[in-house]
Amino acid sequence: MSPTSETLTTERILETTEEVLRRHGPAKATxxxxxxxxxxxxxxxxxxxxxxxxxREAVTKRWLDRTSAALAGIVAEDRDPQARLRDWLRGLFDAKRRKAGDDPELFATYMVLTGESGAAVPEHIADLVAQLTRIVEAGVAAGTFATADAEGTARAVFHATGRFHDPCYAAEWTRPGVEEDFAALVDLVVRGLRA
Structure with a gap:
């Protein structure tokens, strides 16, 4: 066994795959x-x-999991659920916008890969909805939010805010007025959830 193969780890393979995808694109990367x-x-x-x-599924999951991991800290905080909801939605929007803007070639590659994905995308969405559910449940427990169905409400919030995190809207994320539109929608969502 060569020294290189002894240190071959799943993480190292995924990192290298990401670089190969960036360099060659999904159609030519083997x-x-x-x-x-x-x-x-x-x-x-x-x-x-x-x-x-x-x-390809594993590298897609790794890419999506970075967003989930960044937002998990907001979910775990012990503070006002309205502020956490606002921060979580802001964090999601910012994370997706960074992915689209900081490395457009890799973002385009991942758009292809997520289209091919078997379970990675549905699992990512389920994880994000579960995070939102925990925030809504905390709001209900604190008497801040009024809902009988925290999970259904979380799912509705996720879908209602899709323009600010669904990659199919990425072209809109840098247009003038997008920040004002985002703030208005978040205000509407928070007001709608209040007890």
């Missing part, structure tokens, strides 16, 4: 390209990911 960039045989990569589709 497992052989990833293996070459790692200095290992493609069989070494296949020992971690059984198929090219599994590798």
């Amino acid at each position: 497992v052989v390209d990833v293996a070459r960039a790692l200095g290992v045989s493609h069989g070494s990569v296949y020992r971690h990911f059984r198929t090219k589709a599994a590798l």
